[in-house]
Amino acid sequence: MFLESEIKKAKELVINAGKISAFTGAGISVDSGIPDFRSEGGLWKRFDPLEHATRESFMRDPTKFWTMGKELAETIVKAKPNDAHLALARLEEQGKLTGVITLNIDNLQQSAGSKRVIELHGNYLCAHCIECNEEYFGRAVHESVAKGEIPPKCEKCGGILKSDAILFGEPLPHEPMANAIELCRDTDLMIVIGTSLTVYPAAFLPQLAKNAGAKIIVINLEGTNKDDVADIVLRGRATDIVPMITDF
Numbered sequence: 001m002f003l004e005s006e007i008k009k010a011k012e013l014v015i016n017a018g019k020i021s022a023f024t025g026a027g028i029s030v031d032s033g034i035p036d037f038r039s040e041g042g043l044w045k046r047f048d049p050l051e052h053a054t055r056e057s058f059m060r061d062p063t064k065f066w067t068m069g070k071e072l073a074e075t076i077v078k079a080k081p082n083d084a085h086l087a088l089a090r091l092e093e094q095g096k097l098t099g100v101i102t103l104n105i106d107n108l109q110q111s112a113g114s115k116r117v118i119e120l121h122g123n124y125l126c127a128h129c130i131e132c133n134e135e136y137f138g139r140a141v142h143e144s145v146a147k148g149e150i151p152p153k154c155e156k157c158g159g160i161l162k163s164d165a166i167l168f169g170e171p172l173p174h175e176p177m178a179n180a181i182e183l184c185r186d187t188d189l190m191i192v193i194g195t196s197l198t199v200y201p202a203a204f205l206p207q208l209a210k211n212a213g214a215k216i217i218v219i220n221l222e223g224t225n226k227d228d229v230a231d232i233v234l235r236g237r238a239t240d241i242v243p244m245i246t247d248f
């Protein structure tokens, strides 16, 4: 249970902040029907990431990635943004929120209407041909995977398609990381939602914002590695708490 007074304090921080940013992880999308990959019953409990989701394993045998990808797509393609995603999008529309940094690959924050979303782990709905670099975005690739076209091929050259979600062993993309750092240095309040902040270098970002003078609110079901950095820690579901502290 969370304290009503903490909610009130968090809401005051939101009201008083000029520039707000958010940093989101798997926990914000759980209520949209996308289980945390690392959780019990999550993707990585059923598919060994070393075998299905490293750069080496993809280059060796893309069939393995896309076999896992078929299941992932079934979840992601039909997921809809929830009240937490929508609350952040509203906050941006009001001119309070200047950007969302996300570890998620599900495109839900954009579907909610957010304009500035910095994706540190890429976007699963986006794919590129590994031969000619043709870009594919949306459901079409996943629909053909669902029909059994594994691995999916490029319509132009027949090359194999690779999802833009980053694989284990791949570096975080340079530009989003640079944009995330810039956002952290220019924010009055960072709301960290649904991540235990265990994966570096991303886990370092709230600390960076704090060092630059920002207040930090952490919203998560469980304890995180950065609770000590937070000014306010709120235990609970993102879909309950985010609308509560941003609705005014």
Ligand code: ZN
Pocket: 129, 130, 131, 132, 133, 134, 154, 155, 156, 157, 158, 159
């Ligand atoms: Zn191609």
